[in-house]
Amino acid sequence: MKTLKAVVPRMLVFFILLMVITGLVYPLVVTGISKVFFNDKATGSIIEIDGKKYGSSLLAQEFTSDDYLWGRIMNLDTGTYQNEEGETLAYSWASNKTPAGEELESMIAERVEKIRRANPDREGEAIPVDLVTSSGSGLDPHISPAAAEYQIPRIAKARGITEDELRAVIDRYTDGKFLGIFGEKRVNVLEVNLALDGILK
Incomplete structure (x- = not known):
């Protein structure tokens, strides 16, 4: 043994x-x-044009101007951590707000008011739910085609283009269902906005 x-x-x-x-x-x-x-x-799906990096197509960025497509609410903290060079580090987290709580209700009501003010042409229409709620990660780069369609009159007016021209851009950066079966169609907010600025062709 x-x-x-x-x-x-x-x-x-x-x-x-x-x-x-x-x-x-x-x-x-x-x-x-x-x-x-x-x-x-493998390198983070970074959108790089002519040597300049504009962000990852997998991570949300916040857009608030009338001439841009808006994404979902972001759970983002940029004031807590810094790296060794003193640069601000951003991180996100899943919201732990309960659907039965007043805090979530107040946040959604505030977002609804903001969306309605920004999109007066849609007065009386239901707001797509993804425009007033955050995703589990707080950094979802996509919105639904309905959420993108809701914003078309505002963006078209701000940019001086037709709604059909804007729809063509949105359609170009709309991903279909995975394997044609799983999930839902989704619009990449960053890609659409870079295309509207003429950066992404």
């Missing part, structure tokens, strides 16, 4: 081997494969 003294060295070798394989070799191989076949996604 083997003694503990004889087994321990083998255990240590096995542990170190596993640590190297799972902690070094495997991540490097997976990262290498993803950079070769899915380079855009």
Whole structure:
């Protein structure tokens, strides 16, 4: 029968081997494969035009001007943390507000009022729910086609373009259902706004 003294060295070798394989070799191989076949996604899906980075197509940015498409409410904190260079670090979190609570009700009411003031042409129409609520991550880069359609009169007037021209841009950056079956159609807010500014072709 083997003694503990004889087994321990083998255990240590096995542990170190596993640590190297799972902690070094495997991540490097997976990262290498993803950079070769899915380079855009592996590097954060950054939208880069002529060497300038405008953001990730996977993360929301806040737009508040009348000539831009607005996204969902963002749960964003930019005042708590900074890196070693003193730059502000932003982070988000899921809202823990209960649907039965007054805080959430007040937040939605405030957002509804803001949306109505910004879109007077839609007076009397129901506001798409994703324009007055946040996503689980607080950084959802997409809105529904209905939420984009709701904003078309405001943006078209502010930019001096026709509503059909604006719809064509929105349609270009609307993703369909995954495999044509799963999920819902969604509009990427950042991509639409970059296209409206003539940055994204």
